[in-house]
Amino acid sequence: xxxxxxxxxxxxxxxxxxxxxxxxxxxxxxxxxxxxxxxxxxxxxxxxxxxxxxxxxxxxxxxxxxxxxxxxxxxxxxxxxxxxxxxxxxxxxxxxxxxxxxxxxxxxxxxxxxxxxxxxxxxxxxxxxxxxxxxxxxxxxxxxxxxxxxxxxxxxxxxxxxxxxxxxxxxxxxxxxxxxxxxxxxxxxxxxxxxxxxxxxxxxxxxxxxxxxxxxxxxxxxxxxxxxxxxxxxxxxxxxxx
Numbered sequence: 001x002x003x004x005x006x007x008x009x010x011x012x013x014x015x016x017x018x019x020x021x022x023x024x025x026x027x028x029x030x031x032x033x034x035x036x037x038x039x040x041x042x043x044x045x046x047x048x049x050x051x052x053x054x055x056x057x058x059x060x061x062x063x064x065x066x067x068x069x070x071x072x073x074x075x076x077x078x079x080x081x082x083x084x085x086x087x088x089x090x091x092x093x094x095x096x097x098x099x100x101x102x103x104x105x106x107x108x109x110x111x112x113x114x115x116x117x118x119x120x121x122x123x124x125x126x127x128x129x130x131x132x133x134x135x136x137x138x139x140x141x142x143x144x145x146x147x148x149x150x151x152x153x154x155x156x157x158x159x160x161x162x163x164x165x166x167x168x169x170x171x172x173x174x175x176x177x178x179x180x181x182x183x184x185x186x187x188x189x190x191x192x193x194x195x196x197x198x199x200x201x202x203x204x205x206x207x208x209x210x211x212x213x214x215x216x217x218x219x220x221x222x223x224x225x226x227x228x229x230x231x232x233x234x235x236x237x238x239x240x241x242x
Contacts, residue, residue, distance in 0.1 A: 054118075057155055058086040059223035060232070061193070068234060070191045071095055074105025076149045078140060078185070079123075080131045080178065080194075081156020082111030088123045091153065098122030110143050112136060113156075131156070132177045137184055148187045154178055154194040168199035168229075175205050175233070179212060182238060192235040199229065209235045 051058070065071045071094035079088045088111045092098050095107025098121045109123040117125040124143055129136045131154075141147035158170040175194045182192060192213065196205060202218075209216045213235030224230050 053089055054084040054086040056086075056223060058090055060155075060221040061087050061090045061153070063221045063223065064193060064219060064232065064234060065090065065094060068236070070151055070193070070234075070236070072107075072150075073101070074107045075151055076108040076144050077110070077151045077153060078144075078149045078181075079109060079111040080152065080154040080181075081113055082125065083113040083115040083117045083127075085111065085117050085120050085123070085125075087111075087153055087155055088117075088120055088125075091151075092120065092122035107150075108144060110140060112140075131181065132174075137181065140185060144185070147185070149185050150187050150190050152178060152182060152186060152190070152192045152194075154192075157195060157197075164229075165199065168197045169201060171195070171197050172199075172201040172205050176208060179208050182212060183240075186238045188238055188240045190238040192238070193232055195230060195232050197229040198231050202231075206233065209233055213238055 053059075071077065071091060073094070073096040075095040077091045077095055077097075079091055082088050088109055091107075091109045093100075095109060096104045097107045097109045099106050100122075111117055111120075111123055111125045112129050112131050113125075113127060114130060116127045119125065126136065126139060129139070140149075154175065156174060158167060158174065161167055175196050178192060178194055182190070186192065192209070196202060206216060206218070214237035216233060216235045219232045219234055220230075221232065224232075
């Protein structure tokens with residue numbers, strides 16, 4: 001199902017729905033209470049349950065892949081920071097890695113995370129693995145056909161420290177490590193989607209991406225909360241640097 005159909009059928013919210021408040025807030029901190037209210041009134045949370053996606057972030061990727069035509073049947077995909085697995089769910093569907101359609105090419109999906117990821121048909125998960133570790137890179141090359149990927153996805157982020165600039169810098173560093181991974185594993189012509197938090201180092205990441213991708217654009221999917229600094233870079237047409 002295409003992303004464009006979701007807002008009409010599943011993301012419609014009534015005034016009554018938007019006024020819902022959670023029960024049993026006694027003992028909860030103010031921040032916990034705000035989070036619970038936001039979750040209850042979030043149409044993407046509701047839609048993720050309807051479609052059995054592991055979290056609402058699935059809709060961020062759906063918008064990107066539908067609008068910019070990435071993730072095709074037969075593609076080999078690496079999902080970095082994969083837990084709990086919502087992006088891998090989308091990738092499995094789009095590249096046909098579970099073989100749901102016997103008439104289409106069958107792709108490969110490999111997810112990586114420091115956390116444990118529950119099994120998913122059509123995906124191979126490397127739990128307790130660091131995406132920057134050369135050992136992980138070697139394992140990826142073993143799992144990917146011809147040791148190459150067509151698409152690298154990343155929704156990973158560091159644990160928040162409470163210091164905005166420090167967290168921003170950490171995430172940019174993580175994203176820069178994906179450029180290094182691209183040089184080892186990404187097919188010429190391949191694509192990279194990576195989350196970043198907007199800030200003073202965003203241009204550094206954009207410049208690095210522009211050096212190895214023909215096209216680089218910054219995106220803010222509708223499912224990304226307006227108040228969040230979260231954005232995504234999409235690099236297309238990877239050009240192997242000799």
